[in-house]
Amino acid sequence: MDDYELERARAWDDSIPDPPDAEAQNKFEWQDVDNSKKKKRGKQPVRPVQRAPNTPQPTDQPPRTSRPAPPAPVPWSGGDTNRPRWPQRAPPRATTRWRQQPKAQPVLRQRQRLQPRPLIDHAESEATLLWRDRKPPACTVRIPDYIVYSDRLHNPTPTYEKLAAEVGTFIYSEDFGSGNATLEFKIWGDPSKAAEAKRAVMTWIDINVKDQKAPGSSKFPRVVSLTPKLRERAERNWARSLKRNTFRQAPPSNMPFECIGSFHWPIDEFRPEETFGISLEALDPIRMDASCYVTFDRDRRAFQVYGKVSDVQSALSRLRKTFFQFCARQISPVRTYLHHSSAETFTHVYLEDFHLANSETPKKSPRGEGCLKDEKKLDSAQVQAKLNISRLRLTMSNALHHLHYLRAHLQLRLRLGMFYLESYQEPHGGMYAMSEYENMTSASQFRGTTSEELGGRYIEGRLLKLVQSWSAMISPQEAMVEDLSEVRPSYSVEFVFDEESKGDINLSMVWKESDLDESGKLQFTEPTKQWTRLDRFDGGVNKLIDTSLTDLSSGLAWQFDLTSVGPEDESKISVEYRSFPDRVRLDPSGVLLPLSQKAFVRYNPFARLKSVRQIVRYHYMIIGTDYTLQISNIQDRTINSDKTETVLEPRWSLEVFRVEWDTMFGKNHSLGIGTKADWDDDIEEWFQKDWGSENDGFQSLMEKLQEIEKRVRDAAAEEDEGSMD
Numbered sequence: 001m002d003d004y005e006l007e008r009a010r011a012w013d014d015s016i017p018d019p020p021d022a023e024a025q026n027k028f029e030w031q032d033v034d035n036s037k038k039k040k041r042g043k044q045p046v047r048p049v050q051r052a053p054n055t056p057q058p059t060d061q062p063p064r065t066s067r068p069a070p071p072a073p074v075p076w077s078g079g080d081t082n083r084p085r086w087p088q089r090a091p092p093r094a095t096t097r098w099r100q101q102p103k104a105q106p107v108l109r110q111r112q113r114l115q116p117r118p119l120i121d122h123a124e125s126e127a128t129l130l131w132r133d134r135k136p137p138a139c140t141v142r143i144p145d146y147i148v149y150s151d152r153l154h155n156p157t158p159t160y161e162k163l164a165a166e167v168g169t170f171i172y173s174e175d176f177g178s179g180n181a182t183l184e185f186k187i188w189g190d191p192s193k194a195a196e197a198k199r200a201v202m203t204w205i206d207i208n209v210k211d212q213k214a215p216g217s218s219k220f221p222r223v224v225s226l227t228p229k230l231r232e233r234a235e236r237n238w239a240r241s242l243k244r245n246t247f248r249q250a251p252p253s254n255m256p257f258e259c260i261g262s263f264h265w266p267i268d269e270f271r272p273e274e275t276f277g278i279s280l281e282a283l284d285p286i287r288m289d290a291s292c293y294v295t296f297d298r299d300r301r302a303f304q305v306y307g308k309v310s311d312v313q314s315a316l317s318r319l320r321k322t323f324f325q326f327c328a329r330q331i332s333p334v335r336t337y338l339h340h341s342s343a344e345t346f347t348h349v350y351l352e353d354f355h356l357a358n359s360e361t362p363k364k365s366p367r368g369e370g371c372l373k374d375e376k377k378l379d380s381a382q383v384q385a386k387l388n389i390s391r392l393r394l395t396m397s398n399a400l401h402h403l404h405y406l407r408a409h410l411q412l413r414l415r416l417g418m419f420y421l422e423s424y425q426e427p428h429g430g431m432y433a434m435s436e437y438e439n440m441t442s443a444s445q446f447r448g449t450t451s452e453e454l455g456g457r458y459i460e461g462r463l464l465k466l467v468q469s470w471s472a473m474i475s476p477q478e479a480m481v482e483d484l485s486e487v488r489p490s491y492s493v494e495f496v497f498d499e500e501s502k503g504d505i506n507l508s509m510v511w512k513e514s515d516l517d518e519s520g521k522l523q524f525t526e527p528t529k530q531w532t533r534l535d536r537f538d539g540g541v542n543k544l545i546d547t548s549l550t551d552l553s554s555g556l557a558w559q560f561d562l563t564s565v566g567p568e569d570e571s572k573i574s575v576e577y578r579s580f581p582d583r584v585r586l587d588p589s590g591v592l593l594p595l596s597q598k599a600f601v602r603y604n605p606f607a608r609l610k611s612v613r614q615i616v617r618y619h620y621m622i623i624g625t626d627y628t629l630q631i632s633n634i635q636d637r638t639i640n641s642d643k644t645e646t647v648l649e650p651r652w653s654l655e656v657f658r659v660e661w662d663t664m665f666g667k668n669h670s671l672g673i674g675t676k677a678d679w680d681d682d683i684e685e686w687f688q689k690d691w692g693s694e695n696d697g698f699q700s701l702m703e704k705l706q707e708i709e710k711r712v713r714d715a716a717a718e719e720d721e722g723s724m725d
Contacts, residue, residue, distance in 0.1 A: 124281050127170035127189030132249050132279045137186035138169075138194035141201050145183050147208055149234035156571060160185065163200040167193045171201070176235075176242055244288035248281070251293035251306050261305040261312040262297075263319040267326075272296045275326060283322070285673045290315040318674030321405060325673070328406040336395060336547040337441040337448050338388040340706070345372045345381045346552055349437040350430055354420050354555065357453055357649045358636065363420035366437065368552030381434075392547060392560065393683065393698045399545050399562060400681040403668065408542075408564035409532050410665035414656040416709060418455030419550045419557035423447035450548045450559035452634070453651035459716045460652040464618065466715050467631055473707065474620040474629050484620065488513040491524075491591065492615040493584070493601045496534070497577055498608045503536035505568060505577060509601075511586055522591070529581050531568040541565045554713045558705050567669050580607055605643060612637040612645075622656070622704060624690045629708070630655045654712070656705065661686065 124132075131137075143160065151158050164171035169189035176183075185201075187194040251257075265272075276282040283294050292307035292315040305315045346368030353362040372378045403410065424447075425432075425440045432440070440446055454460050467474070468484040476487050490512045497505040508530045514523040535542055545562035570578060585602045600614060616633040635650035664679035671677060687697040 124277060124279060125165070125168055125170065125189075127164075127168060127193075129279055130188040131170050131172055134249055134252075135188065137188050138191045139187050139198055141171075141185050141187065141198045142182040143185055143201065143205060144209065145181060146231075147205065148183055149231055149238070152238060153230060153234040159204060160201050163204060164189075164197045167196045167200070169193050169197040171197065172245075174242060176239055243291075247287040247291060247293055248279075248284050249293075251295065257306040259307065259309040259312045261316050262300070262302045263305070263316050264300070264302040266323065268301070270301075282673060283319075286315050286318045286322070290318065294319075321676055322674045324405040324676070325407065325671075328402060328404075331402060331406070331544060333543045334395060334399065334545050334547070335447075336391070337446065337550070338392060338548065339550045339552055340385050340388060345378055346370055347372055347434055349427075349432040349434060349552060351421070351427065352555065354418055354451075354455065356451060357651045363451075364424070365418055365420045365555040366550070366552055367555055368434075369431070388549065389699070389702055392549060395545065395547060396560065396562075396686070396698075397683040400683065400686060403544075403665075404676040404679075404681065405671075406564065406668055407567070407671040409530075409567050409669050410544075410562070410564050412657065412661045412665070413561050413563075414705065415450060415452070415559040415561060416454060416654045416656075416705075416712065417451040417557060417559060418453075418555050419448060419450050419548055420555075421446075421448050448548065450557045452653055454654055454712070455556070456716055459712060462715070463631055463652045463654070466711070467618070467620065467629070470711065473623060473711075475623055477619045477621050477628065487618055487620065489616045489618050491586065491600060492617060494613040494615070495580070495603070495607075496610045496612075497580075498610045502533065503566070504534045504610060505573065506532045506534055506565070507577070507581060508532070509581060509584060522588075524586060527581070527584070531570050531573060533566040533568045535565070551709060551713070554716070556709055556713060558709065576607070580604060599637070609639045611639060624692070625700075625704070626660065626688070627656055627658055627701070627704070630657070654708070656701075656708070658686075 148158075148160075151160070160171055164187060167189075169187050171185050171187050173183055173185040175185075187197050189197070272280060280294060280296060286292070287294050290307065290311045292305050292311050294315065295304045295306075296302075297304055303319055305312045305319070307315070347370035348368070349366050350369055351364040352367050354365040355362050372381060423445060441448065454463060459466075468487075471484055474484065476482065476484060478487070481487055490510055492508065492510045495507045495509075497507070499505055509527045510529075511524045511527050514525050534540055541563040542565065543561065543563050545560055547560040548557040549560070550557035580603070583604050587598075587600050587602050591600045599612075601612075603612075613634065613636050615635075618631050620629045621627070622629055632653045632655070633650055634653060636648045638646040638648070640646060664677070667677040667679060684697055687701055689695060689697040690700050693700065
């Protein structure tokens with residue numbers, strides 16, 4: 001049976017071949033790397049998968065016999081005797097037992113029902129649903145009009161609405177333009193809760209009418225008298241709000257409509273309340289912008305739109321785009337593991353130990369061994385390496401076509417790191433044949449990762465000075481800076497707050513160095529801040545593209561990461577978190593020593609934090625292009641339950657990107673319901689040609705990436721030569 005994830009990935013990557021026969025599948029035995037000591041920030045637990053209805057449960061397996069020991073690696077006759085070499089004769093395959101996955105009966109197109117991610121952040125209260133259904137209110141309360149207008153003008157959410165929501169009720173008024181000194185507000189909800197809400201509103205009115213300094217007045221924002229112009233402005237805003245909110249309710253049963261349109265939802269398994277809310281409240285922007293009523297007919301499985309002809313046409317167009325947004329949220333990640341040509345073409349691959357900063361368990365990184373001498377095979381291998389570049393280009397192009405409708409914080413980065421295996425087949429005799437390694441990496445069970453850090457303490461320790469010597473390749477990003485050594489860094493900190501029920505909240509703050517003041521003290525710009533909500537299943541970002549291009553001679557790989565994380569509206573974050581950045585300060589002593597293990601920020605230690613990451617970034621421009629080369633010093637701090645910190649070793653990373661990528665993806669961050677980001681998805685627009693060049697932009701970028709990799713690899717080779725001496 002074809003693998004589900006691989007089937008979904010074919011929708012993105014046209015170069016993925018059709019599924020092989022069932023007998024050719026499941027022929028590997030896999031080893032999962034122990035990640036128990038990996039830091040919590042990087043955990044990615046496997047989600048439980050429901051079986052299809054006709055899929056039999058696996059039966060108990062008989063006890064397995066022990067596998068015969070593979071032949072020992074043959075050491076080199078000279079040189080480094082620690083490097084294994086493939087044996088002269090491969091072990092007989094007939095004596096090797098393979099662990100097979102339990103085979104299930106083929107089920108034609110029967111998959112588990114998609115669990116769509118809701119397009120609403122919070123479900124509406126029962127009281128709000130009563131108002132939407134035009135049910136009678138539980139009670140009423142009258143509020144002086146000047147208090148209402150002033151409160152609405154100065155507060156994003158009126159105080160009386162907050163007071164009603166705190167006790168689980170809903171308050172609303174259509175008493176606009178009556179000319180009365182007091183306006184009638186209706187309250188929906190449980191009668192006892194409605195009475196409680198009414199008392200709270202009356203208390204608020206008394207405080208504002210009688211004495212601004214009365215006991216309890218500090219709980220409420222002060223009501224300020226309005227000038228005639230401000231009063232007129234407040235009245236216009238409220239009139240517009242009343243007109244728009246009318247369409248949030250169910251359409252009146254006796255109202256005639258100029259036009260009624262239908263949009264049939266194409267997915268049979270779709271349940272609108274799971275995605276759009278019980279009252280389709282996620283579609284409120286469409287209702288209010290198009291001035292239409294929108295309902296869902298379960299029997300016809302179609303949305304019904306009521307209103308004027310032009311308004312209905314506009315609403316139907318946005319409903320169609322809403323379907324595309326729904327599909328964009330179901331996209332599965334594309335994982336591809338490729339390798340590119342190097343100075344030599346290898347015949348075998350072995351695994352070498354590699355240590356991460358946040359793990360005591362060594363990882364296994366692939367290395368090539370042996371050299372092809374057959375000219376036909378050599379030509380074929382070089383052609384395959386070029387095809388891998390073309391496949392990578394096609395993967396990126398297909399991905400961009402699917403992202404116009406995805407509302408998320410998207411980021412595309414090309415990172416240089418060390419490639420290592422996480423789930424893989426054990427090699428026979430310590431070696432893979434090249435064809436065996438390629439088949440293993442193309443299987444859906446295989447998992448590999450490119451490290452976030454560059455890899456190797458020696459090269460990371462001198463990375464900054466190394467990059468500053470690349471004056472022929474890069475230049476300072478700022479026009480007023482001439483020398484690479486004078487580039488000023490930016491300082492960033494990422495706080496992760498514990499909120500597992502909805503997904504942890506991430507706060508990112510960035511400071512940049514400014515000019516010196518009169519006393520010679522270093523000044524910084526005001527920090528920029530951004531809130532995002534991490535995936536509640538794995539506590540991290542969602543990888544839409546996870547593709548690595550590995551050089552088997554060194555283990556270095558270029559990781560093409562296209563990630564998404566849910567944007568978070570600051571107004572919907574709890575007050576505890578929203579006020580946190582106001583107390584975050586840069587520590588001057590830490591800034592003066594940015595590459596030490598000393599924290600350069602001060603913050604509230606009693607906040608519910610899970611981790612803190614501080615980053616020092618240096619930005620350079622690649623000459624002849626608009627690509628940015630970024631090197632970063634990263635240090636993670638894990639907050640323990642007793643509020644102590646576990647400080648990890650700071651490491652260095654290297655990334656390449658375009659600022660224009662962030663600008664274009666920024667349109668997805670605030671994407672409205674039923675709308676699309678209007679950036680150009682042409683691959684030549686995203687990977688542009690070099691200035692004054694007619695060569696393909698993507699191919700030119702790959703050449704520059706390989707040049708950067710070569711410079712890093714040559715610097716790392718100096719460490720090996722020094723250790724041999």
